[in-house]
Amino acid sequence: xxxxxxxxxxxxxxxxxxxxxxxxxxxxxxxxxxxxxxxxxxxxxxxxxxxxxxxxxxxxxxxxxxxxxxxxxxxxxxxxxxxxxxxxxxxxxxxxxxxxxxxxxxxxxxxxxxxxxxxxxxxxxxxxxxxxxxxxxxxxxxxxxxxxxxxxxxxxxxxxxxxxxxxxxxxxxxxxxxxxxxxxxxxxxxxxxxxxxxxxxxxxxxxxxxxxxxxxxxxxxxxxxxxxxxxxxxxxxxx
Amino acid sequence: xxxxxxxxxxxxxxxxxxxxxxxxxxxxxxxxxxxxxxxxxxxxxxxxxxxxxxxxxxxxxxxxxxxxxxxxxxxxxxxxxxxxxxxxxxxxxxxxxxxxxxxxxxxxxxxxxxxxxxxxxxxxxxxxxxxxxxxxxxxxxxxxxxxxxxxxxxxxxxxxxxxxxxxxxxxxxxxxxxxxxxxxxxxxxxxxxxxxxxxxxxxxxxxxxxxxxxxxxxxxxxxxxxxxxxxxxxxxxxx
Amino acid sequence: xxxxxxxxxxxxxxxxxxxxxxxxxxxxxxxxxxxxxxxxxxxxxxxxxxxxxxxxxxxxxxxxxxxxxxxxxxxxxxxxxxxxxxxxxxxxxxxxxxxxxxxxxxxxxxxxxxxxxxxxxxxxxxxxxxxxxxxxxxxxxxxxxxxxxxxxxxxxxxxxxxxxxxxxxxxxxxxxxxxxxxxxxxxxxxxxxxxxxxxxxxxxxxxxxxxxxxxxxx
Amino acid sequence: xxxxxxxxxxxxxxxxxxxxxxxxxxxxxxxxxxxxxxxxxxxxxxxxxxxxxxxxxxxxxxxxxxxxxxxxxxxxxxxxxxxxxxxxxxxxxxxxxxxxxxxxxxxxxxxxxxxxxxxxxxxxxxxxxxxxxxxxxxxxxxxxxxxxxxxxxxxxxxxxxxxxxxxxxxxxxxxxxxxxxxxxxxxxxxxxxxxxxxxxxxxxxxxxxxxxxxxxxx
Numbered sequence: 001x002x003x004x005x006x007x008x009x010x011x012x013x014x015x016x017x018x019x020x021x022x023x024x025x026x027x028x029x030x031x032x033x034x035x036x037x038x039x040x041x042x043x044x045x046x047x048x049x050x051x052x053x054x055x056x057x058x059x060x061x062x063x064x065x066x067x068x069x070x071x072x073x074x075x076x077x078x079x080x081x082x083x084x085x086x087x088x089x090x091x092x093x094x095x096x097x098x099x100x101x102x103x104x105x106x107x108x109x110x111x112x113x114x115x116x117x118x119x120x121x122x123x124x125x126x127x128x129x130x131x132x133x134x135x136x137x138x139x140x141x142x143x144x145x146x147x148x149x150x151x152x153x154x155x156x157x158x159x160x161x162x163x164x165x166x167x168x169x170x171x172x173x174x175x176x177x178x179x180x181x182x183x184x185x186x187x188x189x190x191x192x193x194x195x196x197x198x199x200x201x202x203x204x205x206x207x208x209x210x211x212x213x214x215x216x217x218x219x220x221x222x223x224x225x226x227x228x229x230x231x232x233x234x235x236x237x238x239x
Numbered sequence: 240x241x242x243x244x245x246x247x248x249x250x251x252x253x254x255x256x257x258x259x260x261x262x263x264x265x266x267x268x269x270x271x272x273x274x275x276x277x278x279x280x281x282x283x284x285x286x287x288x289x290x291x292x293x294x295x296x297x298x299x300x301x302x303x304x305x306x307x308x309x310x311x312x313x314x315x316x317x318x319x320x321x322x323x324x325x326x327x328x329x330x331x332x333x334x335x336x337x338x339x340x341x342x343x344x345x346x347x348x349x350x351x352x353x354x355x356x357x358x359x360x361x362x363x364x365x366x367x368x369x370x371x372x373x374x375x376x377x378x379x380x381x382x383x384x385x386x387x388x389x390x391x392x393x394x395x396x397x398x399x400x401x402x403x404x405x406x407x408x409x410x411x412x413x414x415x416x417x418x419x420x421x422x423x424x425x426x427x428x429x430x431x432x433x434x435x436x437x438x439x440x441x442x443x444x445x446x447x448x449x450x451x452x453x454x455x456x457x458x459x460x461x462x463x464x465x466x467x468x469x470x471x472x473x474x475x476x477x478x
Numbered sequence: 479x480x481x482x483x484x485x486x487x488x489x490x491x492x493x494x495x496x497x498x499x500x501x502x503x504x505x506x507x508x509x510x511x512x513x514x515x516x517x518x519x520x521x522x523x524x525x526x527x528x529x530x531x532x533x534x535x536x537x538x539x540x541x542x543x544x545x546x547x548x549x550x551x552x553x554x555x556x557x558x559x560x561x562x563x564x565x566x567x568x569x570x571x572x573x574x575x576x577x578x579x580x581x582x583x584x585x586x587x588x589x590x591x592x593x594x595x596x597x598x599x600x601x602x603x604x605x606x607x608x609x610x611x612x613x614x615x616x617x618x619x620x621x622x623x624x625x626x627x628x629x630x631x632x633x634x635x636x637x638x639x640x641x642x643x644x645x646x647x648x649x650x651x652x653x654x655x656x657x658x659x660x661x662x663x664x665x666x667x668x669x670x671x672x673x674x675x676x677x678x679x680x681x682x683x684x685x686x687x688x689x690x691x692x693x694x695x696x
Numbered sequence: 697x698x699x700x701x702x703x704x705x706x707x708x709x710x711x712x713x714x715x716x717x718x719x720x721x722x723x724x725x726x727x728x729x730x731x732x733x734x735x736x737x738x739x740x741x742x743x744x745x746x747x748x749x750x751x752x753x754x755x756x757x758x759x760x761x762x763x764x765x766x767x768x769x770x771x772x773x774x775x776x777x778x779x780x781x782x783x784x785x786x787x788x789x790x791x792x793x794x795x796x797x798x799x800x801x802x803x804x805x806x807x808x809x810x811x812x813x814x815x816x817x818x819x820x821x822x823x824x825x826x827x828x829x830x831x832x833x834x835x836x837x838x839x840x841x842x843x844x845x846x847x848x849x850x851x852x853x854x855x856x857x858x859x860x861x862x863x864x865x866x867x868x869x870x871x872x873x874x875x876x877x878x879x880x881x882x883x884x885x886x887x888x889x890x891x892x893x894x895x896x897x898x899x900x901x902x903x904x905x906x907x908x909x910x911x912x913x914x
Contacts, residue, residue, distance in 0.1 A: 002496060002497060003496055003497050003518075003519030004497055004519055004521065004557065029744045029745075029763075029767075029781070030744075030763065030767040031760075031767070032744070032760065032761060032763050032767070033761065055781070078821060079821050079822060079823050079824070080820060080821035080822070080823040081819070081820060081821050082820030082821065083820075088819070091819065100819075100821045100822060102822050102823075102824070102825075102826035102827050103743065103781070103785065103822070103823050103824040103826075103827060104743075104781075104784075104785025104788060104789055104824060104826075104827030104831070105785075105826075105827065106781075107780075107781035107782040107784070107785050108354075108356070108782060108785065108789075110782075111568075111782040112359070113572075114568060114572050114574075115347075115564075115567070115568035115571055115572045116361070116362065116568070116570075116571030116572040116573060116613055117347070117359050117360060117361060117571070118360050118378035118379070118381075118383055119359070119360045119376075119378060119383075120351070120356050120358065120359040120360070121356060121357050121358045121359070122355070122356060122789065122830070123355065123789070123830040123831070124789060124826050124827045124830040124831070125826050125830070126830065126860075126861055127808075127858060127860070127861025127862070128826065128857065128858045128859065128860065128861065129813075129857050129858075130822075130826065137358075139357035139358060139387070140357070142357075144357055144358075148378070160761075163557060165557040167557060167559055169443070170443070170778075170780075171443060171761050172442075172443065172746075172759065172761040172762045172778055173742070173744050173745050173746050173761060173762055173763055173764075173778060174760075174761040175443075175745055175778055175779070175780050176744050176745050176780065176781050177780070177781045178780070179780045179782075180780055180781060180782050183568060183572060183574070198556050198557040199556040199557060201559075202444075203411075203530070203554060203558045203559050203560050204408070204409070204410060204411065204414075204560050205441075205444045206559040206560075206561075207780075209529045209559040209561060209565075209569075210529075210557065210559070211499045211521070211523070211529055211569055211574050211575070212569075212574060223760035223761070224760070225758070225760050225763075225769060226763075226767040227763070227766065227767045227768040227769065228758070228769055229752045229753075229768040229769050229770070230752055230753065230754060230755060230758065230769070231751050231752040231753065231754060241714060241715060242714055242715050242736075242737030243715055243737055243739065243775065268526045268527075268545075268549075268563070269526075269545065269549040270542075270549070271526070271542065271543065271545050271549070272543065294563070317603060318603050318604060318605050318606070319602060319603035319604070319605040320601075320602060320603050321602030321603065322602075327601070330601065339601075339603045339604060341604050341605075341606070341607075341608035341609050342525065342563070342567065342604075342605050342606035342608075342609060343525075343563075343566075343567025343570060343571055343606060343608075343609030343613070344567075344608075344609065345563075346562075346563035346564040346566070346567050347564055347567065347571075349564075350564040350786075352790075353786060353790050353792075354782075354785075354786035354789055354790045355786070355788075355789030355790040355791060355831055356789070361571065361612070362571070362612040362613070363571065363608050363609045363612040363613070364608050364612070365612065365642075365643055366590075366640060366642070366643025366644070367608065367639065367640045367641065367642065367643065368595075368639050368640075369604075369608065399543075402775060404775040406775060406777055409560075409562075410543050411528075411541065411543040411544045411560055412524070412526050412527050412528050412543060412544055412545055412546075412560060413542075413543040414527055414560055414561070414562050415526050415527050415562065415563050416562070416563045417562070418562045418564075419562055419563060419564050422786060422790060422792070437774050437775040438774040438775060440777075442748070442772060442776045442777050442778050443778050445777040445778075445779075446562075448747045448777040448779060448783075448787070449747075449775065449777070450717045450739070450741070450747055450787055450792050450793070451787075451792060462542035462543070463542070464540070464542050464545075464551060465545075465549040466545070466548065466549045466550040466551065467540070467551055468534045468535075468550040468551050468552070469534055469535065469536060469537060469540065469551070470533050470534040470535065470536060
């Protein structure tokens, strides 16, 4: 009896069914909390024409940046694409379509997608390029724009701990977009650092209930750091 | 230096500033996880003409039901008002205005209020009395209605544990509407069973960050049970 | 013979599948939990913020902080989780629950359902029913086929205020298992010993069927 | 003399209040954290999902799972909390953050701000800036008053794509502290040793002031 056991035995199985032209929603912020190995599997499969929804597009050769050299991404929906030369090149030449979306709007679009809310109003982006082609409406004397939600054929997630039912716990700021993305995939695939026994996770402290999770795999992670800032050097405040 | 210390010393102080005609958003589901003592304080102060937003309106003489005999509530926004004779009487005679709102829509309206989202579309209630006077719109071949968000002058909350910064942890199904309501008050007042030292709550496991909380007080709770169902009697499945 | 409440629940339980997340409404639907097949795992969602609802507690384990959507004291199973009401209805509205079972006063041939209000008589509120009805793809309505006075509850048009519009596809009554499609009731199964004629007589909306309508198997 | 980056941060820090929740943007705003007055508690929000950001870590405490919105490794203070990105922007969009400090390329007399894009040159994306600008009531923009070539960044109308419309009321440059209201720049304070004439010369939008404009105090 399979029941609620979400564990799959290989990354191949984890990403089975992903096809050219699909939409993939990915957790992660910069290099933090990204599903590194699920991305590697998409790279290995050479799936193409993808629409990828993620706050960033990784860095060159790491994270979602892996999918750039072979031009696997057709369209990127992200809030920030800086610090990736290949990305910038493909965007400038028009090889890659980019839909820049404010970070909070992106988060809310993904949450709304998972929650069955097709659209919502937000003040963010009113009067800017982001508002172009979108409905404006006034509520209580303030202007808002209408934003539609996002769902994906696949959601790819990195969590810290899970039980085999797919109940997830995230760690520190590696949480970021992951719990939202987990709700927004037709098929939600999660890779974790540790799988614990069912019942070990405190039911009050589960960040993502297993109902959102379809497949689960334990992986090992490089966890590359983008900006290694160390005290007490005041020169490392970065800009 | 006050800093982030949210603790107040009395229930009087906790509810200071509440005035006739204000809107109060309350956590709780039935008798579970309700801010009993904050409600008692509103009863004691005899604040009137209130608009109260809560999933239920308590039972006679307990919870929000306390505010009925002296007709302190002008308007109730709730999803379920059953099992309260005085409530039904006031509603039937028109003494009390009631805006019945689907439970999920109510939850989302309160969350949206706290999150700066003035309105959202939902399929819930389409084609029903709930949709009257509201905009309908089609997204991807399905009909939705536009629902506006809710905020309150006060939000009254019951949590399990807190630190003095107002970081909150809820317990079991006593969580319910409480974390949502906590975000939606101009002034958010929380009563808890236990106040622990700052740093004792795991930062990964705080349900409501202190930024939403203005006042905090430790109380003692009756925690009345509405439907005491015990196994193994199969006659207690209740209807 | 018309099915008992327990038999209705039992027949509904045959629609369960291993690994289903299920929301059971108050009343007969709650009884379905007693008939989950032995070789199957099902998780019960309670819309007040619980996935993995267990049985009623004992006197020793009763906890005022642990109730279901019917406000009954309950327990949890291993692997359960608690969450707030917005998250709970994100699950429901977002279509993440595999099966919803709920009661009704009336359903009609357009898949409309009325279940929360009898004007001037019963105004308790819709609770989570409107969200459940709008959010789930897979809903089974359980109800008696007709009132005690013989008035059909399966209508051409609901007469009471609707809980949801065009959302119901399956109805299990004490007499019949019915599918709603293309504006008609399709009789799939009948209760043991209940004739097609009896069902037709007590069905107000257009009822169609193909060949011999099988009896329900228990 | 024009203020240094550190002095700009220091002057901003005078606008802090005890118990403030503050979001500091990348660049100069980040430096404000170094000048929080001794007798004051301030909590820093980082929009990637952290309230209560602390200093940079040591080699021993560095943690790849703990970064700020600028992707720098950080630590947390006592009483900090982590949350997801939707919750983080619920805080921001919902107006729960008391003060936001962020940089800009241009601001104008209508309170418009351009800070994320130079067409054909710099297209890195707005990140959380549009949400911060739309969500906060209390925003301080920090920037140099003019470019290295002497072109004013305080304009009648922004020339670059906007980050937000009508949302900026306070600007602190290396030369002046300015309030924006009624379609004008109001000169509140000038950097020590910088004359009103110099500021006027480097301000493109209409600049007004009352009487003697005081020097900033440090």
